[in-house]
Structures are given as structure tokens and as C-alpha cells.
Amino acid sequence: MVHKLRVLSRKALCGVVTLILLCAPVPAAHARSTMVVLTTGSARAVVDGRTVTMLVPPMIDQASQQTLVPIGFVARQFGFGVSAVPQSLAITLSSVEHTIRVSPGSLEVLLDGYVVGLSVTPRGLIGEVLVAAADVQLLLSVQYSRSSVDRESVFTKVTPDPVVVGPVDFGAVTFETRREQVFMQTVDFNIIRIDMTGKGIHVLSCQSMGGLGTARFPSTYVSSLKPLVLMNATPFNMTSYIMSGSVQDQGTPVYYSGTYVSTIGIDTDNTPFYVEGTAHVVVRLDTGKEFSVARINQPPAAPSSQSLSLYSNYFRGGLSVGATEVLAVLQQGKVVRLMSGKYFTPRTLAAGQIALYARNPAVAAALRMSPGADLRSYVGTRDCTGSTFVQCGPVVVLGGKPYVDYRKYKDISRTAKLGSRAFIGMDDQKHLYFIVTPAKVRLQFGDVSLALSRLGLFTNVVTLDGGSSTTLYYKGQYIIKGTRALTNVLCVPSM
Numbered sequence: 374m375v376h377k378l379r380v381l382s383r384k385a386l387c388g389v390v391t392l393i394l395l396c397a398p399v400p401a402a403h404a405r406s407t408m409v410v411l412t413t414g415s416a417r418a419v420v421d422g423r424t425v426t427m428l429v430p431p432m433i434d435q436a437s438q439q440t441l442v443p444i445g446f447v448a449r450q451f452g453f454g455v456s457a458v459p460q461s462l463a464i465t466l467s468s469v470e471h472t473i474r475v476s477p478g479s480l481e482v483l484l485d486g487y488v489v490g491l492s493v494t495p496r497g498l499i500g501e502v503l504v505a506a507a508d509v510q511l512l513l514s515v516q517y518s519r520s521s522v523d524r525e526s527v528f529t530k531v532t533p534d535p536v537v538v539g540p541v542d543f544g545a546v547t548f549e550t551r552r553e554q555v556f557m558q559t560v561d562f563n564i565i566r567i568d569m570t571g572k573g574i575h576v577l578s579c580q581s582m583g584g585l586g587t588a589r590f591p592s593t594y595v596s597s598l599k600p601l602v603l604m605n606a607t608p609f610n611m612t613s614y615i616m617s618g619s620v621q622d623q624g625t626p627v628y629y630s631g632t633y634v635s636t637i638g639i640d641t642d643n644t645p646f647y648v649e650g651t652a653h654v655v656v657r658l659d660t661g662k663e664f665s666v667a668r669i670n671q672p673p674a675a676p677s678s679q680s681l682s683l684y685s686n687y688f689r690g691g692l693s694v695g696a697t698e699v700l701a702v703l704q705q706g707k708v709v710r711l712m713s714g715k716y717f718t719p720r721t722l723a724a725g726q727i728a729l730y731a732r733n734p735a736v737a738a739a740l741r742m743s744p745g746a747d748l749r750s751y752v753g754t755r756d757c758t759g760s761t762f763v764q765c766g767p768v769v770v771l772g773g774k775p776y777v778d779y780r781k782y783k784d785i786s787r788t789a790k791l792g793s794r795a796f797i798g799m800d801d802q803k804h805l806y807f808i809v810t811p812a813k814v815r816l817q818f819g820d821v822s823l824a825l826s827r828l829g830l831f832t833n834v835v836t837l838d839g840g841s842s843t844t845l846y847y848k849g850q851y852i853i854k855g856t857r858a859l860t861n862v863l864c865v866p867s868m
Contacts, residue, residue, distance in 0.1 A: 441503035452851035545571025553824035588858030600864035638762030645799035650753020658743035770834035775822035
């Protein structure tokens with residue numbers, strides 16, 4: 374509901390913003406500073422020392438003689454998500470704290486549901502909205518000044534790291550940007566280093582609550598998880614069940630096809646590891662019988678199969694369990710429910726519960742007679758039970774050296790696409806790395822592999838999803854905010 378109490382005058386709005394700035398606490402010793410420099414008439418901006426090309430250059434409004442700048446571009450640099458309003462030329466700017474809607478031709482802007490008046494009428498051009506630089510300062514709560522160099526507009530903001538309450542080593546998570554040459558372009562890699570030995574540090578794989586095939590936008594994860602750092606981890610081809618789409622969350626297999634996996638994961642003692650091989654799950658019943666798992670959160674195996682199917686509450690479909698079939702619900706390894714001849718919806722499973730489904734009569738009889746079961750998860754010969762991993766591919770650094778071998782990957786066509794990229798890396802000192810670049814690059818020719826290996830930071834690096842999914846959030850601010858809803862993310866909780 375829009376609370377249209379009144380249109381704030383420019384003087385009143387300036388007073389409110391000034392009061393907020395004056396009452397704000399002094400930034401902590403740890404802080405992130407962002408500077409954006411725009412030149413009137415030029416499509417090249419300078420963001421924290423690096424050159425970035427805009428679609429629309431700043432221009433002078435002839436009536437007011439004020440400088441108009443593309444507010445969508447500026448907002449992105451300060452961590453806002455930018456999206457078009459359907460059937461409109463307006464755009465919406467969203468952050469964790471604020472939502473702003475700006476419409477070309479209208480002096481009224483919606484700021485968190487309130488109507489705010491601008492000094493100059495915004496203009497729409499090529500999907501952007503040009504707004505007076507002084508108005509941008511007020512809407513985005515950034516500092517604005519005219520540079521000593523003619524025609525330059527400078528926007529700056531210092532964001533103090535939030536104080537984390539609780540037993541978490543805040544300094545164990547750090548950020549830096551490294552620049553490398555990839556083919557014929559200079560690429561910035563935004564790198565988060567996570568010291569896994571830090572007090573209270575845990576990296577979690579968090580899936581969309583809606584189940585398989587659903588997704589949530591980055592801000593939803595940020596609001597609910599309150600992370601120190603968060604990165605997109607959406608595996609490729611979540612609906613095609615090929616090898617690049619494996620997720621195991623703290624010991625519970627969420628999704629993988631049982632084929633080839635190459636992954637960086639986190640073991641039960643919080644140690645990062647790299648492993649590759651065929652992924653499979655073995656169920657050992659308390660009666661001593663052992664069965665393999667053919668399907669995980671997928672349509673069940675055929676009645677003739679001697680294997681089990683496994684379900685968590687991540688699966689959004691339903692199952693008709695036949696009269697001769699058995700579905701057993703397990704909690705902490707004990708059978709808490711048995712059912713036959715009924716319809717079952719895995720989404721009704723409580724947190725920590727899983728369901729085993731046997732369609733073969735002999736397998737069903739064995740499952741019915743067992744009071745409990747132990748699940749062991751393997752990648753190749755390594756027992757990964759209790760670990761967390763999100764496997765995607767391809768591997769781009771292996772043993773500290775560039776790795777260019779895409780023959781193992783069924784979705785090889787993705788490596789030829791241009792797009793921003795996200796990676797997960799590790800070293801031998803119990804550090805995990807979230808690595809994101811907004812630059813549009815290809816993986817297929819090995820230039821990215823060479824660039825990442827030249828940094829000398831990683832022993833192994835695996836590719837996660839990219840393109841419009843690419844998201845990196847760090848200590849209260851988006852470094853990059855994706856525009857696509859995400860199936861799952863990797864994050865470090867703040868408490």
C-alpha cells in the first residue's frame with residue numbers, strides 16, 4: 374500500500390538526509406568505500422579506479438543547467454538491484470533497506486512507499502532513467518560533488534562493516550579485488566576469502582524453500598539469512614538431471630543424478646576438499662541389508678529396480694505409494710513412519726527428515742522390517758557423508774595449475790557462452806574462496822583458467838552458475854546483485 378502522506382519539498386528532504394548523516398555513527402575501522410566518477414558526454418565511468426562503460430552518458434539539462442546522470446548505473450555501483458517496471462519506462466531500485474521507483478517525465482518518486490519530489494524531471498533513454506545528480510545524492514544517500522576536473526560528477530559512499538553480535542570471527546571473512554588479463558580484456562575478480570578455522574565460521578548451502586524447480590531473488594536470501602557473505606550457487610540444468618547439478622547439504626543429498634561429479638566441498642570438520650568421481654548413495658538397513666539409491670529428489674525408479682529412491686522436503690511433487698510398495702520416513706536414522714497404498718507429498722517432511730521409497734516387492738519387504746537405516750554418500754571412493762557441496766563445473770584450476778578439459782561435461786555448450794561468472798575455490802590452508810567477476814568472459818578456451826591460476830591463491834577452482842544469476846553480497850552490501858531468481862546460494866551466517 375502506498376502511503377501518500379505528502380510530497381516532500383526539496384528543502385525538507387535535504388534536511389532529513391542531513392539529519393540522518395549527522396546522527397549516523399562514526400564508521401568503524403573496517404569499512405568499504407565506493408567512488409563513482411562520471412564525465413558529462415562520456416559513456417566511460419570510473420568505479421573505484423577501474424573503467425566501466427555505460428549505455429547512456431550523463432548530459433546537461435538545458436532548462437535547469439543541472440547534470441543528469443543514469444541513476445540505474447549509479448545505483449548498481451552502490452549495491453542496488455535495478456529492474457524494469459513491466460509495461461512502463463520506469464525502473465525500480467532495490468537494496469536491503471530501500472525500494473525506489475523512478476519514472477521518466479514525473480517529478481514524483483516512490484521512496485519506500487512515500488512520494489518524494491525531485492528538482493528536475495527525469496528522462497528515459499535506452500532502458501535507463503536520467504536524474505539530476507543532486508537528486509541522485511538524496512535518493513541513494515550518497516555524497517555528491519563536482520570534481521576539480523571540468524564536467525566530472527563524483528559520487529562516494531563509505532559503508533562501515535556491521536558489528537556482528539555473537540560468537541563469529543568477523544575478521545575471518547575478507548574481500549579484495551584482483552585484476553588480470555583474460556584474452557584481450559582486463560578483468561576484475563572480486564574475491565572473498567573465508568578462513569574456515571575462524572570462530573563460528575560455517576559455509577552453508579541454502580536451497581529455495583519452494584522445492585525443486587523454484588527459486589528466490591537474492592534479497593530474499595539476504596533478508597532471511599543475515600549473512601556475512603553470500604554468493605549464487607545455482608547449478609546448471611536443475612531439471613535435466615545431468616551430472617552438473619549436484620547438491621548435498623550437511624549430509625542430506627538434495628540433488629544429483631548419480632553420475633560424474635567434480636566438486637569443492639566442506640567436510641564435517643570444516644575443511645574444504647576437492648573430489649571427483651561417480652556420485653552415489655548407499656543405504657545400510659539396521660537388519661544388515663544394503664541397497665543403492667537410484668534417484669534423489671527425482672521421479673521414482675521403476676518397480677523392477679532393486680534400488681531405493683530418496684526424497685527430502687526440497688522435492689515439490691507427490692508420490693502414489695502402491696499397496697505392495699513402502700515409503701519409510703527417517704529421522705536421525707530411525708524409521709518414524711511407514712506407509713503403503715497412500716499418496717505422499719515430500720514437502721510435508723519436517724526439517725532433518727528424509728523418505729526412502731521402495732517399489733520392488735523384495736526391497737519393500739526388507740525396508741518394512743528394518744527399524745532404521747544409515748545413509749552413506751560417496752563421490753568416487755571418498756565417503757562424503759555429512760559434508761556439504763554444490764557441484765557444477767567445469768573445473769578451471771586443479772592442483773594450482775590451469776585446467777582445460779571439458780570432455781567430461783555434458784553441458785559443454787555453456788562454456789562457450791559469454792557471461793559474468795562465479796567460482797568457488799580453495800587452498801591448502803583451510804581457506805575457501807568465493808570468486809565473482811562481472812566481466813563477460815568465456816570458459817571454453819582456457820583464458821579464465823590461466824588468469825585464475827596466475828593469481829597464485831588457489832589450489833582448485835570450480836565454476837558455478839553465471840550470467841544473470843551472478844551475485845556477491847559482502848557484509849551489508851551487494852558487490853554484484855543478480856537479476857535472476859536463485860535455486861540455491863552459498864553463505865556464511867552472521868550468527
